[in-house]
Amino acid sequence: MKIDRRSFLAFVLGGAAGTALSPLPWKLTDDISIWTQNWPWTPVPPKGETTYVDSTCTLCPGGCGIRVRRVEDRVVKIEGRNDHPVNRGGICPLGAAGAQLLYSPWRVRQPLKKMDGRFVPVSWEQAIGEIAGVLRELREAGTPEAVAWIADTDRGTTAELCRRFLTVYGSPNFIRTPCAQDAWETALYLTQGQRATAGFDLERATFLLSLGSGLLEGWGTPPFVFRARGALKDNNGRFVQAEARLSKTAAKADQWLPILPGSEGTLAFGLIHVLLKEGRERKPFVAAHTAGLEELKRQALQEAFSPEAVAQATGLEAKAVVELARAFAAAERPLAVCGRGAGRVPGGLQETLAVHFLNALVGSVNVEGGVIAVPEPEYIRWPEPEMDAVASKGMQTPRVDGAGSERYPHARYLLNRLPEALLQGDRPAVRVLFVSGGNPFYSLAGGERTEKALARIPLIVSFSPFLDETAAAAHYILPAPTHLERWEDVPGAAGYPKPVVGLARPVVPPRFATMPTADVVLRLARRLGGPIRAAFPWESHEACLRQTLGPAWETLRRKGFAVEEGFKPQPFETASRKFEFANADLKRLAAFRPLPAPGDPGAFKLTLVPFDTLRLTAALGAPPFLVKALESEILLKNDIRVEIHPQTARDLGLADGADARITTPQGSARVKVYLTEGIRPGLVGMARGLGRGAHDRYLAGKGVSANRLLALVEDPSSGLEAGWGIRARLERA
C-alpha cells in the first residue's frame, strides 16, 4: 500500500481524534492524579484498635500522670491525665513529645562496649560479666570505695537498689545530680529538723514572690506550677518576679523587678530587714512557732541589708524594696520561692535560708499556701543488708565528693565537687563510674576541665537509653528501656505539696534488647555473690517492686498513683520543736555573702547569664518536636542566639542577628546576637540545652552549651553548686 501525504495526515489526525475520544487519556489523567494522592513515599499510618493506658511520666522529677494513646502496639499520642492530682490533664511540651523518644532512631539497641574508640555490640551476659569482673578486682584490692554511681534521683526502688548495691559492695559514693531541692532540703533540715523535700502550696498562695525561679520555665513540676499560676490569677493574687531578664516567668508576672543577677539573696535579706524593722512579721506565728528571732534580727538588721544598701546591690530603688516587703507582709497567704531558672543549680544555702526565713516570718511554713515539708516516702522498708568486712571498711571512707564531711556536714551529694576530686593524684579516686541519668558529661558546668576530669575514670558504664554525651564517653552502654517500656515507682512530684507516688508501666513491650537498670543491678549482685548477692533476694525488678509495695502494688497498678489527700505537715522536729531562725548548726555555716560571677571584670566587661526554657531540656536531649518548636530568637539555622540589650549592642557595634564570639574564662564560642529590651544592659542571656555533642540530627551540633562556658562555683556555706553566671566578653565575629 502506498502511503501518500494525504493518507498519512488523515491517519495522524484520525488517530489523534480517536485517542482523544477514547477513555484512555482521561483514565490516564485520573490515574496520575490518584497516584499523586497516594505517593508511596508519603507514609500512611496503619489503622488499628485504639486503646488508652495510664502511666506516669518519668522524663523529669515531676511525675505527672499521663494517658498514652495506642493504636495496636504503637504509641501515637501522650496526653495528661485529667484525674491526676499533680497535672490535672496538663502536660508539658517534653511529656507531649515523649513518643518521639520511644521511637527515636538514636536509641541504643543492645549493650555496647567501646573497643578501640568504637562501640561494638556485646551480649548482656558478656557486658555484665566483664563489669562484674572489674568490680570483683576492686573489692579484692580492698578499694570498693573507688566505685561511684551518679543517678538523677535517690528515690524509688531503682535508685534504692543502686544505692543498696553500692553499700553492700562497700562504696559510699552514690551521688544524686544537683537541683534546687538540695538547698531546700538542707534548709528544711536545719530550720525544722525535718528530712523532707520542699513542697510549695502555690495553688493557694495569694502573693507569690519568686527570686529568680523560672516558675514557667521548668521549675518544679511544670503543669502543676502553671495551673497554680492560673489559680493565682483567678484569685486576684499577685505574682512578683525578681530576675535580671524578662524571662517568660517575668513576662507573665504582675510585676517584674529587674534585679542585678546574683543579688537574690541580698534582696531576701533586705525584705527581712524591712519586715523586722517595721515589725511586720506575723507575730502570733513567730511567737508560737519560731525560735531565734533575735539572732535573725542581729543578722538582718545590719546596715548591709538596709533598703538603701539593698537598692545598691540589686539595682532597684530603695522604695521598691520597702514596698515589696510591705505588700508581701500584708498579703493573706504570701509565699517566697527561690532556685534559679528551672532549679537545676542548687544555689547558695544561705540564700535559700533567707527565702525560707522570709516565709517563716509571715507564717507561711507548713500551712496552707506556704512551704510544706513533704516527708520522704517510706514504703521501701528492706531489711538492713549484711555487710562483709570489705564493705564495712569501704563505707567508712570519706565520700569522694566531700558530702557529709567536716567541711560540708549537711550536704548529701556534691556532684559539682567530683571533677576536682578526680583531678587529684596520679590515679583518679574513682575507678568505676555508673551513670543512670543526669548525663553529667553534658550537664555539669566547668567546660573542658570537667570533661577532662570525668574522662580520667578508667571504666564508665552508662545506662542511658539514648546515645547521649555521657553514653558516648562511656566504656559500656547498658541501655535501659525508655519511660514507656518499663515499670518504675515514682515517689513525689517536684515542688508538689503533698506526698504522692505514681507508677510508670510498660505501655508497649520493649522495642530493643534493653534491660531495666534495676535488673542489671540484680544480675551484677548475683555475679558478685556472697553478701552482695544475699542483699538482693529478688528475682527481678518487677518482683522487687511488687514485694516492696505490698498491698499498695494492686492499688497503684489499678489507679496509677496514690496521693495523701488529707496530708497534714508534721510538727517541727528541732530540739525546740519550733522553727529555728538560729541554732548551733546554722551558726557554724559560713555567713551569707553574695557570690560574684567568676572572672575578671576588667578583662570581661559583660556577664553571661544562662536561662532555661521548656522548649529545651537539660540532661535528656530534646526530641525533634521540641527543637521544631524552639523560637528563632534562640536558634537560627545552627547558631544559638544570645540576648543582649540594644545599648550593649551599640557599645559593641553589633546589629541584631550579627555573628559574634563570646568568650568567658572557661571557653569561647560562636553565637549570633538577639537584641531585646527584655534584658539588663551589660548582660548576655543564653539558653541552656543546646550545643549537644551527641543525640539525633535534629539537635546535635546546633548552638553551644552554656555549661561549657560556665564555671563550677561552690557555695561556701554548703559546698553546693551555686553558679548563676560568669564574666564574659562579646566581640564581632
Place this chain on the structure above:
Amino acid sequence: MDQPKNKRYGMVIDLDKCTGCGACMVACMAENNIPFRDDDTDKLLSVSWMHVYRLSNGKPFPQAEECFLPRPCQHCEGEHGHSPCVSVCPATATDYDMHTGIVSQIYTRCFGCRYCMAACPYHVRQFNWWDPVWPEGMERALNPDVSVRMRGVVEKCSFCYSRYQTALNRAYVEGRRELAEEEYQTACAQACPAGAIVFGDLNNPRHRVHRIVQPDLAHGGRPRNPKAFRLLERLGTHPKVYYLTGRDWVRRAGDNEVQKS
C-alpha cells in the same frame, strides 16, 4: 428525633494565663502528624498549625513587657462562611462546614496554588515545601486518624477535626446525637498546662467559651466581654478564636488602628 442544631466551635485563649511554654504546639504536632525537618528555624518554611507569637510592648528596659499569643487557625466565618480563604480556593479544596463552623482542608484535592495563603491575614495556612520524612522508626508514632500530607499542598489547623469525628462516632454508637462539652476538645486545649485555652461551642450558652466571650451572634460573633478581643476585628473576618487579656497594650496589638490626631 430533633435535628441537632448547628454548632459554632470556637476557642478562647487567655493571654494573661498563657506562658508561651509550647505544649500546645507539641501536642498539636503529635496529634496531627506535623512533619519536622533538620532545620526548622525558618518559621516561614516550617509547618506548625499552632504558632506562639512573642509580642512586645516596644518600651525600653525595664518597662519592657512581653506576651505570648498562640495562633491556631482562626476559623473565620466571614459573611456566611465566606472566610478569606474558603471563597478563593479554585478547586473547593477548603470548605466551611456550616454544621460545625470549622474551616477544613482537603489535602488530596488541594493542588497547591497557594491562593488561600495569600488570602489569609493570619498566616495560619502553610505549604508543604518538602516531602514529609520521618526518621526510621518514628513513623510508628503517626496518628492514623489524621492523614499525612504530601509535598505540594497547603495545610492548616482543623480544630482537630478527627477528634470531633471520633467523639461523634462514639456518641452515635451510644445512641446520642449531641456531644458534651468535654467530649470534643482540641489537642492544644487539652494539653495546655496553664489552662489558658478553652474550647467549645459558641452557640451553646452552657459552654464555657460562650459564657466567657458572650458572643454577639447578630454581629459576626463580636465579643461582649470587654476583656475579649479578636485578631484583626476590623477586617470583618469574624474569627472564632477569641483572646482574653487585661493588658491594654496586648489588646491594642490585636488590631490595626488609624491614629486620630
Place this chain on the structure above:
Amino acid sequence: MDSALIPKGVERCPLGRFLAFIAIVGAVLLWGVVAMFLIYIKGLNQTNMNNAYGFALWIWADLAVIALGGGAFFTGLLRYIFGKAELKNIINYAVLIGFVCYSSALLILAIDVGQPLRAWFIFWHANVHSMLTEVAFCLTCYFGVLTIEYIPLILENRQIERISFFRHLAHNMHGIMAVFAATGAFLSFFHQGSLGGVSGVLYGRPFGFRSGIGIWPWTFFLYTWSAAACGPCFTILVTRITEMATRKKLVKDEVIDLLAKIAGWMLVTYIAAKIVDTVYWAAVTAPAMGFTLMDFYTNNPGSAYGLWILIAEVGLCGVLPALMLIAPSVRRNARLLFLAVLLAVLGACLNRWVMILQMQAVPVLPFERWFTYFPSWQEIATTILPVAYGIILIAFSYRYLPIFPQEAELNPLPEGGR
C-alpha cells in the same frame, strides 16, 4: 537552504546566522528547562517563596504577561468589531504576541502549583466563587481562541499553503475570525478582570482589597482597562524591537500611530480611574480596615516599598506615557513613542508587581514585620524561560510565516525577488 519555506517577496538572513541566534536563545531556554525539571523533581522548595509569600515572581509574571498579551484581544476587537481596518497590518503580530504571552502564562502556572499533575482539579472541582477558577476557565478558553487565530497564520506558510485543504481551511478561518475576535474580547474581559479580582477580593489583605460593584472589586475593571491600554503598547514595543532586530520597517507608521493613539486614550482614562481608585482606597477602604496610606509605604527594610513605587507606577509610568501617547507630535517621533510605550508597559508590570508582591509584604497582624522576598535562580530561570521561548517562536514565525502584510511593500526586493 530553507528558502522554499520563506514567504514570497521578502528576504531573510542566512540560515546559519538564524540558527546561531536560535542556539543562543535556546541555551537560555535550556537553562530555564533545567530549572523547571529541578522544580518538578525536588518541589517548590527550590524557590525562595515561603508561607508569607505564597504568591511571588511567577504569579507576577503571569499577571504581567497576560496584561501585556492583552494587545491581541484589544487589537482584534478594534479590527473586527469596531472595524479599524488599518489594524489588519498588525493584527497578525498582535495575535502572535498574545499567543506567546498566554502560552507562557500557562507554562508558568503549570510550574507554580504544588501538584501540577492534578492541576486539572481546578476544572473538575471548580469553585465558582474563586477568581482563580474564572481565570483558569477564561484563560484556557482564550488560549484556545488564540490558537485558532494563530493556526491560519501557520497555514499560510508557503509549503503548507500548497495543500488545498489547508489553504481552504485558512481561508475559511479568516472568514469567521470576527466571531473569534468577539469571543476573545469577551473572555479577555473576564479573565483580565478576574486577575484583577485575585487581589481585589482579598478582604484579609488591606493593601490589595478594593470595594466594587456586586462581586467585582474595582481592580476587576482596572485590570481589564489597563490590559486594553498597555497590551497594544506592548504590541507596538515588540514590533519596534523586531524592526530594530531585523533592521527593516515592517509596519507602516500610520498603523502604529492609530494603535498608539487609541492606547494613549485608553491609558488616559485608565490612569484617571486608577487615581480615583487610589484616592478612595487611601481615604476610605484602607482606613476602615485600620490602615493609613503610609502604613503601606513606610518602615519596610531598605524602603523597597516606599511611596516612590506608587509615584513611579501612577505618575512616571502612568500619567506621563498617557499624555505622551495622546500627543501627535510624540507619536510621530520614533524615539519618544518608543519611550512612551516602554513606560506604559513598565507601568502595567509595576502595577501587577505591587498588587501581588507588596500585598503580601505588608504586615497585617500588628505584631508582624514586613516580609521580604528575593527570587531564587530557579524562579528567575523559569521566568526567563518563556521569554526565550517567545523569542524563538517569534523568530520562527517571522522567518517562515507572512506575519507582516506590509513587509514586502515596505522592503521591495532589489532584483525582481523570488
